[in-house]
Amino acid sequence: MKIVIIGDGKVGFTLTQALSQEGHDLTVIDSHRGALSQAADHLDVMVMEGNGASASLQREAGVPSADLLIAVTSADETNLLCCMVGRKLGCKHTIARVRSSEYLEAQYLLRDELGLSMSVNPEKIAAREIFGLLKFPSFTKRETFAKGRAQIVAIPVHEGSKLDGMPLPQLYKALKIRVLICAVEREGEVIIPDGSFVLKGGDIMHVTAPASDLVTLIKVLELEKARIRSVMLVGGSRIAVHLGKMLCDAGMQVKIIEKDYDKCMQLGDMLPDAIITHADGTSFQTLLNEGLETVGALITLTNIDEQNLVISMYGSHLGVPKVITKVNRLDYEDFMRDSNNESIISPRIQVSSDILRYVRSMENRKDESSMVALHRMVGGEVEALEFRVNKDTQYLDMPLIDVPVSKGILVAAISRRGQVIIPRGDDHFQEGDSVVIVTRSDRKLSDLNDIFDIQPQD
């Protein structure tokens, strides 16, 4: 497909990288030459310098014949304008990043004029993810499927714990609940385990489980942590606003530390229930004064990654039960791995998964795609996809043990009439089910029927 991306910032670059690997023809437009050079040098894409909202530049970039236009510049207004221009020039689908919640209403009002296929808000998505983690502090990552009924959670395996050295078949016996380990991170590599796999200390396992079993799972694994009642946010960014609202609504005590006075005033206006502190969050003395030692969770959201990492390290050092760090940069994730009480959140990965899902559904050509959700995990190496089973799905009602599912594909969960089943050989797909599939990202699944080895003749 021909895709034009306007804005080559962090989100833009991640998207470009992901979409280019999926085999699409990309043209990237940005007004800064410096930002473009990285994409031009390392990705097989065409770059153009200039204002993406200019019609002549869009024409030159081939927007009129493009399948999709994605506007992810730093300014919402530019993004919306880019999409309107692109739409007028004849681009079929447009996606804009719109960050300010003030524009939500306007977007709704102008939906016909804007003609957006999708609008994404990375900060809101990130806030939602952080909120999800705070509800279950035992897990370092949590993805939800089937309207929240099925979950994939990341659990670190500690050395010397009872999980260390345990083969998978025994694990299922020991846990006494049906869960499925769908991916294991070991020494920077990702393994999709089979029956003979043995866990080792230092691994991070990604477990699929019904939401209702999560509490039992925590109990069995002795991962219980006190419920988080108070949260400290360092940095009053947009994520802090979204997150603060969610946390206050959930009845948690929220304290936000922000060093810019005007921003503090705005935050105070928007979040009346939160305590807004005008102080420098990078000073450890300030953090102690504000009661860092007593909070249940520390979340670092400043705009500078290095600051976030250092403040988080300090928080862990003091023994804060849950520390979440926001990281924007691309290069850090490789060596910053989640540990037992620290999680790393990267808004751009979330957004690019959402857009990837949209693009793959577009490719599918069917009027209504069966893909419901796509989550990229473990730094984007593994994907968990949710599909709806419809009448076109093959091998309906056949026991899974007889279905030729391709190698490297895991059927992680089936959701049927509000019930989540962790499938075994005798389970089957039924029309109306939601199915969660886990696989490596290079498989590029776009339809449920792609998981079968042999396509039966119609």
Add this chain to the structure above:
Amino acid sequence: MNYRMIVRMLSITLRIVALLMLPALVIAMCCHENAAVLAFAVTILLMLFISLATNIFKPQKTTFYAREGFVITALVWIVLSAVGALPFYLSGSIKSYVDCLFETISGFTTTGASILSEVESLPYSILYWRSFTHWVGGMGVLVFLLAVSTYAGGKGDSMFIMRAESPGPQVSKLVPRTMQTARILYLIYTGMTVLEIILLLLGGMPIFDAVTLSFGTAGTGGFAVKNDSIMSYSPYLQWVITVFMILFGVNFSLYYLILLRSFGRVWRDEELRFYLSVILVSVIIITLCVLPSLNGNVSDSVRHAAFQVASIMTTTGYCTLDYEIWPQLCHVLLMTLMVIGACAGSTGGGVKCSRILMLFKSLRVETQRLLHPNMIRPVKMDGKAVPDSTIRTLYAYFGVYCMIALSTVLLLSLEGFTFETSVSAMLACLNNIGPGFNVVGPAANYGSFSVFSKLLLSFNMLAGRLEIFPILLLFAPGIWTRAPKQKTHTF
């Protein structure tokens, strides 16, 4: 420096060149040229063997950067020339290996400078290979590699190679994918070559001549299959070649724009306008100059003037008559055209029109800056500001160009030839033209130079074709450093 990746790319190139040599082998077999059959067969097998043998070095990581791009390009061209020379040597067509090397480098770099005084007695297959090197070298063997090999062409890093091999100050893609871009370039290239072959056949040229001369025109090379170059062909055929030489000297991205029907952008292209006006003005001046010597025959004068101007400006190097006898003004004018060269992104050599144009514009801005010291005014090409880094590279290019030119002339003068011979030999090789003046004039050849001078001129040809920097960087200290062994980080 990612050595294994460099070896891998060389290995793939050898395989592809072995493939490209097959038609020559077939011709040799059909014409029962036994020595040539053996020579081609041995060369092809040798290349395949080396390619397979080096295949065992699996690169640990396949990413590479600008420095690898330069080194790959330079080494591919050197290795290519070394093996491309083998058929000449093994078949006994050319006696000394240095001469073979000179001839092959001259072929691949589309120079067309020859050490042979007599070509008509050579086997057909050897003549075919000699001309075919022009065709491959014109668009670039690495661009061909990018077009056919998913291993090389499907990567983001491939632009480093494309930039290092394609001529011009600013190399850009036509479409998002490098592989697609390379394919489009070769498609246009092949299409135009076939068109020329057909037009030449229509004019009654024998098929072998039509094919080889079209290869020479397409690559703007200049190897002919007759001793007197193009002299003995009919005026129609000479006109066809003239037009196609000019066409192959145009930036190929403009042809893509024509295919896309954006004629406006082609028409407004400043480089094309400059290129065509220089040709037009030169043809008029030279026509006026040579009218007396051709007994006032206007059509002959225009034809010869146009042919020579096109041939020299596009750095092809065919000739329809011995311009040695023309007045001095024509000599100097032709020498100037040698330096200007064809358009960027074409198959031609020289400094390139866009560089000259940019230089003029930049010099004008700099002069104005003397009057208004704080003035800010970007240099503009086609209405777009040229980045300062491009201008800086441009000046560096001119600096290095002049230094190489001067030192080459200095070293050539050891031979004791006239000043005009030394200068024109240097210009003809550095700008990939072929014939110069006096001793190396259109009716003569490079056979009388010493081994040292031949190697020096070979270096000049390579430097000229690859626009100096890739070749020069091979000698840069620090480029051959090996990274300390460690876990690799990729992002």
